Amino acid sequence: MHTVEIVLLLLTLGAVSGLAARYVPAVPLPLLQIALGAALSWPEAGLHVRFDPELFLLLFIPPLLFADGWRIPKRELFTLRRPILTLALGLVLFTVLGLGYFAHWMIPELPLTAAFALAAVLSPTDAVAVSAITRRLGMPEKTRHILEGESLLNDASGLVALKFAVAATLTGAFSWAEAGRSFILIALGGLAVGAAAGWAYARARATITRRVGDVAATQTVLLMMLLPFAAYIVAERLGVSGILAAVAAGITTNFADLERSEAIAERMQAQITWTMVESSFNGAIFLLLGLQLPAIIGEGLTHGPHAWWLLLGYVLAISAALIVLRAIWLALAVRRSLLAARRSGQMPEQPSLRLMGATALAGIRGAITLAGALSIPLLLPDGSPFPGRELLVFLATGVILVTLVAGSIGLPLLLAGIQQPAEPPHAREERLARIAACEAAITSLKKAGDADTTPPDAEWQARRDEAVGLVARDYRRRIDTLDDTDEGTEARAKEHVARRRAHVMELELRLTGLRAERAELYRLRRAHRINDDSLRALVQEVDLAEISLRRRLGVARKR
Incomplete structure (x- = not known):
């Protein structure tokens, strides 16, 4: 041969x-x-x-x-x-x-x-x-x-x-x-x-x-x-x-x-x-x-x-x-x-x-x-x-x-x-790095607002503050899910667990939505409403978002 x-x-x-x-x-x-x-x-x-x-x-x-x-x-x-x-x-x-x-x-x-x-x-x-x-x-x-x-x-x-x-x-x-x-x-x-x-x-x-x-x-x-x-x-x-x-x-x-x-x-x-x-x-x-x-x-x-x-x-x-x-x-x-x-x-x-x-x-x-x-x-x-x-x-x-x-x-x-440690060293490093990355992202949002030179406009400013709040709230929720420093009392521990479960539920819903988006894009392609190039570009965006979500969901479930 x-x-x-x-x-x-x-x-x-x-x-x-x-x-x-x-x-x-x-x-x-x-x-x-x-x-x-x-x-x-x-x-x-x-x-x-x-x-x-x-x-x-x-x-x-x-x-x-x-x-x-x-x-x-x-x-x-x-x-x-x-x-x-x-x-x-x-x-x-x-x-x-x-x-x-x-x-x-x-x-x-x-x-x-x-x-x-x-x-x-x-x-x-x-x-x-x-x-x-x-x-x-x-x-x-x-x-x-x-x-x-x-x-x-x-x-x-x-x-x-x-x-x-x-x-x-x-x-x-x-x-x-x-x-x-x-x-x-x-x-x-x-x-x-x-x-x-x-x-x-x-x-x-x-x-x-x-x-x-x-x-x-x-x-x-x-x-x-x-x-x-x-x-x-x-x-x-x-x-x-x-x-x-x-x-x-x-x-x-x-x-x-x-x-x-x-x-x-x-x-x-x-x-x-x-x-x-x-x-x-x-x-x-x-x-x-x-x-x-x-x-x-x-x-x-x-x-x-x-x-x-x-x-x-x-x-x-x-x-x-x-x-x-x-x-x-x-x-x-x-x-x-x-x-x-x-x-x-x-x-x-x-x-x-x-x-x-x-x-x-x-x-x-x-x-x-x-x-x-x-x-x-x-x-x-x-x-x-x-x-x-x-x-x-x-x-x-x-x-x-x-x-x-x-x-x-x-x-x-x-x-x-x-006997394995409750949290392996690399897992702890990953968790602390995610917290640091989220905190850096929140800081960057504040700096971006301070450095903005756009002429003041009340409606525009309100919409921008709302967008910044939504993004910052998502990062803070991720920090709450990852951080274990607030588990001093039983009540705080229960609240912490509840927040994590809610975060997992949110991520699962977001994942369900992404999968529905992908299925609809393929339905549109089969119906000849979009072409192959559009399908590939749109599906790639959904795939990247799903990869990130699945990674975050895996971390949240382990916690």
């Missing part, structure tokens, strides 16, 4: 599986997609797709990592940089060494350098898999941000470790000094290329917007979609990390977006576009992983020297070793952090065992691991087969499945017992 047809089929199946997952919410979507891919390829007449690691990394990974870098909260990323780097760098090295020696001890016929290659392949967590599994499980915000940052940055360290493990297997030589220099060059070079690409795009976009306004929103969003591919390709051509380049481009673009508060059309199109890209590409990745399973399992069972039960034991043992190594590193890191905090006079709260277990179990492996395993060369320089390559690919694939299943089953169980 042609590559373009395969990509289109994967995207279609990703959308279909996403719809199917609505009917089986108990099964995580990634596992459902892997099972669907395996079912499609298992029969002899099934869909057989040749997995090209380089093409896969270029086509699917850059936009997803760019989107993660674009969306991840930058404040938390820099605030938590120490634990993130501890996991992204220190844990990767700890895993490579610990798991490498363990795998060589467990499978003596596997050379130590090849065992290190396996450990390097398995050392990075997968940003796509971690995000897909933990997004809606109620993971505490600080822990979730650390996991997201770790999975974005540890790909480079894992792939660099793989590069040197493979080189040591091919040549029989290894240098720690050379490995360290290469890692610094590859990582910093990738970050620099991505930041430069994001900065150049931001400058070009600002120039275009300054000259033509927001009418070029569609074109600028299209260029943003192409930006991660450009950053990845340039970085790879320069011999640095294309993965980190895509992440850095997303982070840089997000910083540039802070100066574009007036670009409404571009912002809405970008949000919708990236939501669609993430959904479809995530599905394609897990489907592609499922399509590879039968072939990899078949080769491992039929061509390898080990019995199936022994291979299964290896997979389970390596998966358990990964979790144990991760738990040990986390325990040491937490202990060090607590000691440092106490020395500085702070009394931090120690994480619960449930949270520590959930963090250890959240080290999910995914498509990056499979791509790295399949990128291991087939032959040594002398023409002999790479030692244990088929076994490495089989073990890596098995560990991916085990960590996905363990995370999908174990994380909900562990997180269900963790």
Whole structure:
């Protein structure tokens, strides 16, 4: 099957599986997609797709990592940089060494350098898999941000470790000094290329917007979609990390977006576009992983020297070793952090065992691991087969499945017992920001009245005061709904609840009215009273108003 047809089929199946997952919410979507891919390829007449690691990394990974870098909260990323780097760098090295020696001890016929290659392949967590599994499980915000940052940055360290493990297997030589220099060059070079690409795009976009306004929103969003591919390709051509380049481009673009508060059309199109890209590409990745399973399992069972039960034991043992190594590193890191905090006079709260277990179990492996395993060369320089390559690919694939299943089953169980705050920090920040925005709007109404230079006219002034009062009253009602500082007595609390319920009722009525407006507009179009252009323009206004109302209604109902 042609590559373009395969990509289109994967995207279609990703959308279909996403719809199917609505009917089986108990099964995580990634596992459902892997099972669907395996079912499609298992029969002899099934869909057989040749997995090209380089093409896969270029086509699917850059936009997803760019989107993660674009969306991840930058404040938390820099605030938590120490634990993130501890996991992204220190844990990767700890895993490579610990798991490498363990795998060589467990499978003596596997050379130590090849065992290190396996450990390097398995050392990075997968940003796509971690995000897909933990997004809606109620993971505490600080822990979730650390996991997201770790999975974005540890790909480079894992792939660099793989590069040197493979080189040591091919040549029989290894240098720690050379490995360290290469890692610094590859990582910093990738970050620099991505930041430069994001900065150049931001400058070009600002120039275009300054000259033509927001009418070029569609074109600028299209260029943003192409930006991660450009950053990845340039970085790879320069011999640095294309993965980190895509992440850095997303982070840089997000910083540039802070100066574009007036670009409404571009912002809405970008949000919708990236939501669609993430959904479809995530599905394609897990489907592609499922399509590879039968072939990899078949080769491992039929061509390898080990019995199936022994291979299964290896997979389970390596998966358990990964979790144990991760738990040990986390325990040491937490202990060090607590000691440092106490020395500085702070009394931090120690994480619960449930949270520590959930963090250890959240080290999910995914498509990056499979791509790295399949990128291991087939032959040594002398023409002999790479030692244990088929076994490495089989073990890596098995560990991916085990960590996905363990995370999908174990994380909900562990997180269900963790006490969540009555109001999460981000929810409180949002509520206070809404109050501040409403107060700023009321202040602006007063300033607008004071700055008005229109000649005095009694009737005009009365109408203007009435309009200002209506708008200000709406903002004050929103403040009353959001503010919880007036709940000092039982009577005030009841009054506060009553106001909120009335506000919810008002918003629901407004929403009903908007839907009636939209239905009438479509009736007018069907009756040929308006044309398609008028319909699109009018419906867009109603849609924007409904989006705002639904957002406000959701916040009001939660309160």
